[in-house]
Amino acid sequence: MKPPNIVFMLTDNIGYGDLGCYGGGITRGAPTARLDALAAEGMRLTNFNVEAECTPTRSALLTGRMPIRTGCHRVIPPGIKQGLAPWEYTLPELLRDAGYRCAIFGKWHLGNVQTRMPTRFGFEEWWGVRDSTAPAIYGDLIGFDPDEMDNPMLWEGRLGEPCVPVQPYNLESRPFVDSIITEKSVAYIHEHARGDKPFFLYIPYSLVHHPAMPHPEFKGRTRGGDFADCMVECDHRSGQVLDAIEEAGIARDTLVVWASDNGPVLIPSLGPQADSGPWRGCLGTAYEGQLRTPCILRWPGRVPAGSVSDQIVSVMDFYRTLAHLADAGNLVPDDRVLDSVDQSEVFLGNTDKGPREHLLCFIKDELAAIKWRQFKMHFVEFQPEAGRRTRISLNNPQLFNVEQDPKEEWDIMEPNTWIAEPINVIMRDYHVSVAKCPHVPPRGAGPGVKGDIHAEEAKATPASATGKGRSLTG
Amino acid sequence: MKPPNIVFMLTDNIGYGDLGCYGGGITRGAPTARLDALAAEGMRLTNFNVEAECTPTRSALLTGRMPIRTGCHRVIPPGIKQGLAPWEYTLPELLRDAGYRCAIFGKWHLGNVQTRMPTRFGFEEWWGVRDSTAPAIYGDLIGFDPDEMDNPMLWEGRLGEPCVPVQPYNLESRPFVDSIITEKSVAYIHEHARGDKPFFLYIPYSLVHHPAMPHPEFKGRTRGGDFADCMVECDHRSGQVLDAIEEAGIARDTLVVWASDNGPVLIPSLGPQADSGPWRGCLGTAYEGQLRTPCILRWPGRVPAGSVSDQIVSVMDFYRTLAHLADAGNLVPDDRVLDSVDQSEVFLGNTDKGPREHLLCFIKDELAAIKWRQFKMHFVEFQPEAGRRTRISLNNPQLFNVEQDPKEEWDIMEPNTWIAEPINVIMRDYHVSVAKCPHVPPRGAGPGVKGDIHAEEAKATPASATGKGRSLTG
Numbered sequence: 028m029k030p031p032n033i034v035f036m037l038t039d040n041i042g043y044g045d046l047g048c049y050g051g052g053i054t055r056g057a058p059t060a061r062l063d064a065l066a067a068e069g070m071r072l073t074n075f076n077v078e079a080e081c082t083p084t085r086s087a088l089l090t091g092r093m094p095i096r097t098g099c100h101r102v103i104p105p106g107i108k109q110g111l112a113p114w115e116y117t118l119p120e121l122l123r124d125a126g127y128r129c130a131i132f133g134k135w136h137l138g139n140v141q142t143r144m145p146t147r148f149g150f151e152e153w154w155g156v157r158d159s160t161a162p163a164i165y166g167d168l169i170g171f172d173p174d175e176m177d178n179p180m181l182w183e184g185r186l187g188e189p190c191v192p193v194q195p196y197n198l199e200s201r202p203f204v205d206s207i208i209t210e211k212s213v214a215y216i217h218e219h220a221r222g223d224k225p226f227f228l229y230i231p232y233s234l235v236h237h238p239a240m241p242h243p244e245f246k247g248r249t250r251g252g253d254f255a256d257c258m259v260e261c262d263h264r265s266g267q268v269l270d271a272i273e274e275a276g277i278a279r280d281t282l283v284v285w286a287s288d289n290g291p292v293l294i295p296s297l298g299p300q301a302d303s304g305p306w307r308g309c310l311g312t313a314y315e316g317q318l319r320t321p322c323i324l325r326w327p328g329r330v331p332a333g334s335v336s337d338q339i340v341s342v343m344d345f346y347r348t349l350a351h352l353a354d355a356g357n358l359v360p361d362d363r364v365l366d367s368v369d370q371s372e373v374f375l376g377n378t379d380k381g382p383r384e385h386l387l388c389f390i391k392d393e394l395a396a397i398k399w400r401q402f403k404m405h406f407v408e409f410q411p412e413a414g415r416r417t418r419i420s421l422n423n424p425q426l427f428n429v430e431q432d433p434k435e436e437w438d439i440m441e442p443n444t445w446i447a448e449p450i451n452v453i454m455r456d457y458h459v460s461v462a463k464c465p466h467v468p469p470r471g472a473g474p475g476v477k478g479d480i481h482a483e484e485a486k487a488t489p490a491s492a493t494g495k496g497r498s499l500t501g
Numbered sequence: 502m503k504p505p506n507i508v509f510m511l512t513d514n515i516g517y518g519d520l521g522c523y524g525g526g527i528t529r530g531a532p533t534a535r536l537d538a539l540a541a542e543g544m545r546l547t548n549f550n551v552e553a554e555c556t557p558t559r560s561a562l563l564t565g566r567m568p569i570r571t572g573c574h575r576v577i578p579p580g581i582k583q584g585l586a587p588w589e590y591t592l593p594e595l596l597r598d599a600g601y602r603c604a605i606f607g608k609w610h611l612g613n614v615q616t617r618m619p620t621r622f623g624f625e626e627w628w629g630v631r632d633s634t635a636p637a638i639y640g641d642l643i644g645f646d647p648d649e650m651d652n653p654m655l656w657e658g659r660l661g662e663p664c665v666p667v668q669p670y671n672l673e674s675r676p677f678v679d680s681i682i683t684e685k686s687v688a689y690i691h692e693h694a695r696g697d698k699p700f701f702l703y704i705p706y707s708l709v710h711h712p713a714m715p716h717p718e719f720k721g722r723t724r725g726g727d728f729a730d731c732m733v734e735c736d737h738r739s740g741q742v743l744d745a746i747e748e749a750g751i752a753r754d755t756l757v758v759w760a761s762d763n764g765p766v767l768i769p770s771l772g773p774q775a776d777s778g779p780w781r782g783c784l785g786t787a788y789e790g791q792l793r794t795p796c797i798l799r800w801p802g803r804v805p806a807g808s809v810s811d812q813i814v815s816v817m818d819f820y821r822t823l824a825h826l827a828d829a830g831n832l833v834p835d836d837r838v839l840d841s842v843d844q845s846e847v848f849l850g851n852t853d854k855g856p857r858e859h860l861l862c863f864i865k866d867e868l869a870a871i872k873w874r875q876f877k878m879h880f881v882e883f884q885p886e887a888g889r890r891t892r893i894s895l896n897n898p899q900l901f902n903v904e905q906d907p908k909e910e911w912d913i914m915e916p917n918t919w920i921a922e923p924i925n926v927i928m929r930d931y932h933v934s935v936a937k938c939p940h941v942p943p944r945g946a947g948p949g950v951k952g953d954i955h956a957e958e959a960k961a962t963p964a965s966a967t968g969k970g971r972s973l974t975g
Contacts, residue, residue: 044524044779044907049524050518050523050524050778050779051779053547053809053811054547054548054779054811054904054907055904055905055907056875056904056905073527073528074528250875250904251875251904251905252905254905255904255905293910298905298911298913299902299905299906299910299911302779302907302908303779303908304524304778304779305518305524305525305528305776305777305778305779335527337527337528401530401724401725428773430528430529430530430724430725430729431529431530431725431726431728431729431772431773432772432773433518433528433529433776434776434777436767436773437772437773439772
């Protein structure tokens with residue numbers, strides 16, 4: 028059997044509570060009929076966990092490693108040349124080595140120099156936003172001078188060629204970005220549907236990140252303003268991709284994944300955006316409202332229709348899981364620490380007991396919390412309400428039972444001090460792994476690479492069977 | 502066509518976020534398969550609003566009037582003889598006058614003297630808890646002396662006879678209360694299924710109110726402790742009632758309503774109980790997490806299966822709606838202010854635009870907030886987190902768009918001062934109604950009743966066509 032096509036739609040800043048099938052939809056003034064139907068045709072995860080913000084989540088997805096290991100533990104800082112280290116062996120590289128075609132249409136945010144662009148990491152085609160979605164507004168802000176600063180652009184790239192800026196990225200082009208992403212994705216699906224190779228199509232939408240500006244056809248579609256209009260557009264765009272899969276006759280041969288990259292943004296100047304559903308917290312905290320985002324899987328005949336799983340899944344787990352489902356498990360590297368866990372048995376409905384019992388939750392380079400079963404230990408506290416993201420040091424960790432207490436309000440450290448035992452083992456194992464394989468510093472000086480990464484990285488990639496970084500365990 | 506049987510299950514302290522079909526279920530460690538299936542067979546309301554606590558909600562349900570008008574605007578205070586005034590014309594009285602049989606098995610909490618017991622308000626049979634569910638624990642608390650205080654009992658009553666205490670209500674009997682409620686309800690359904698009259702069976706469960714003590718068969722059923730066990734028991738008990746309806750062959754002739762009486766209780770000494778889902782707040786506040794509770798309707802062939810309505814519905818609305826559906830609209834009194842709105846067209850799926858645009862939200866006798874469309878104006882602020890329910894006076898009202906901002910964090914009073922216009926009209930209309938029909942004081946001295954209500958009320962009921970209080974508009 029030919030391995031499945033994989034279409035991975037990753038949306039931006041949609042919270043756990045925004046989709047109808049997660050309790051949002053009409054209660055948020057923005058019905059999401061297409062995505063609700065997608066969930067009814069597949070599996071909906073209720074304990075899908077992402078990283079603390081945009082860049083780390085994308086790094087985790089593509090490397091199967093905690094972002095603290097890859098130097099991508101925070102958003103690429105504007106003005107600093109940075110990104111995913113060249114020796115990472117990404118999911119598209121792995122899938123290409125397994126015979127897939129790979130393309131990305133959408134937001135990259137994993138590097139702002141040529142050597143760290145998507146076409147250097149296995150994608151054969153790219154069109155989209157290079158960095159954050161936010162810079163669209165820069166040109167309209169007081170004090171920003173495009174002659175002095177990096178002027179936001181939309182980019183394009185092809186394997187073997189330098190990526191090129193093709194169009195200014197500003198408030199004029201912003202509302203059209205996701206319609207273009209969709210057009211290109213739809214065309215790609217039709218073009219490759221009956222090809223000799225399966226494909227991996229990664230669609231990191233810029234919807235519904237601020238500035239949330241709906242396409243003119245969606246402006247005013249709801250009574251909920253731009254954000255709700257964007258949600259409805261996002262549902263529609265996702266539906267267009269699903270329609271293309273259907274029309275191309277490859278629905279049964281295609282695993283669709285739909286997820287969001289992080290929790291809601293709560294910033295006073297933006298006003299209400301996404302919603303965290305029953306969970307507390309927002310982007311910039313380690314509460315469940317940041318960690319858990321919607322994630323829906325569909326693969327007709329393989330993933331049970333209408334199913335729901337509450338097992339802990341990390342965005343990192345797609346690395347091993349998709350490798351396995353693509354029949355490319357043999358290509359998963361064993362020369363570095365992979366934090367990915369194979370969730371195929373959960374996704375295929377063969378078990379309701381998942382393989383992941385714990386998860387380390389970093390905010391930037393700080394270990395903020397550890398999840399273990401239904402418990403969660405916090406090492407720092409955040410006050411996320413209404414845009415305040417104050418960080419408070421704790422003398423003693425806080426412990427929450429997030430199943431009993433989704434809003435993480437009841438610290439049950441006393442009398443549950445027994446929980447230090449499993450948590451300490453998790454922490455020890457993590458530190459042992461770091462001692463064995465030291466973290467890649469953000470600017471990239473790692474094993475086999477001396478001096479400034481940007482001068483060196485073109486020649487830094489060690490030769491190996493996979494062509495990528497087989498020297499990380501030193 | 503014979504009017505439908507009506508089975509109304511009212512649970513206690515279950516929050517918006519607890520059932521699977523409202524985003525809880527397995528994420529809360531307590532699957533609710535039966536109730537999720539009930540929702541799939543009927544309509545799920547996402548904007549169903551109750552009153553601020555147990556007694557007011559029950560008063561509103563049975564009278565169709567705001568509790569501030571009926572003297573039941575707060576929980577019956579232990580030690581004070583109080584309750585629903587005898588001149589209220591309750592829903593069971595109305596339905597009895599329309600030819601229904603009526604029974605209640607469960608918690609009353611609308612009066613603690615003989616003249617204010619359920620069998621004085623149209624119910625022909627009663628077994629259950631008279632007051633709050635909480636007193637079960639009194640006998641085990643330091644300082645409580647049953648010889649000095651009102652010793653908690655379970656009660657029984659029949660039309661025309663005094664109600665009698667039948668059994669101590671304590672930690673020994675507490676876990677069995679809801680299995681007995683269910684047994685009696687199931688027996689009632691079978692007995693009256695093929696009778697000449699339709700029936701109104703009101704089942705106010707004591708589940709999942711604290712002390713949350715599952716029946717021994719459910720103890721340890723989940724990994725979530727007593728509360729989660731009680732949730733699973735509640736799902737099971739509701740399922741037993743549904744099974745009885747099915748087995749008796751009357752499913753198509755029976756309108757089932759399932760709801761909760763108020764939002765989650767957040768009290769430090771109790772720890773986590775119910776969850777408010779995506780909404781902020783808890784019992785004792787006027788936030789959506791208190792106002793909105795789950796509500797499911799099923800009437801095969803009449804209420805559209807698998808439907809969801811986001812229209813504003815109040816628990817008061819069942820008065821007019823059930824009167825209408827029971828073909829007894831002509832019995833709805835016109836001599837008093839009714840706040841109930843007929844929601845039949847919404848429930849029957851004939852419109853997606855409900856008749857209720859606003860709702861006054863009282864906490865005890867204070868107007869705390871007004872809902873209007875997707876907006877909500879608060880006149881006082883509460884800090885409900887982790888059991889603190891501090892009341893803060895506001896110099897200026899706060900305004901929230903609860904559709905955009907379910908957690909009521911973003912005060913948008915500026916620039917939305919235009920909203921004072923519809924809100925002022927709502928407040929004026931309310932004050933006009935009060936001037937015309939003054940509130941019934943809690944202890945009951947009202948029109949036609951002089952002096953102490955408890956001495957007088959036996960003879961206080963004015964003669965009228967319905968036999969109940971036709972003098973309230975003075």
